[in-house]
Amino acid sequence: MSDSVNDDWIPRFNPHFRLQWEPAQDAYVLLYPEGMIKLNFSGGEILCRCDGEKSVGQVIAELRQKFPETENIEADIKEFFATAFQRRWLTHE
Secondary structure (H helix, E strand, O other): OHHHOOOOOOEEEOOOOEEEEEOOOOEEEEEEOOEEEEOOHHHHHHHOOOOOOOOHHHHHHHHHHHOOOOOOHHHHHHHHHHHHHHOOOEEEO
């Protein structure tokens, strides 16, 4: 599935979803009309970089630099993006 994610894509939030830090959850959450999705630490780190200007490749580069000790970080990030696009949390150009 992650093979279908292109490094040049610029991810944007689907207008039905909004990313927000939720102090009560001590985590980032995705809010949508029917509810809320609590994100794990990694998901929050990825999605908070989806500003509509950075490409998938740029997000990967930032996270690789921030977490150099993490093995297979690129594959994990692409897998997360693939899931986010499939669930329509994100769209891309």
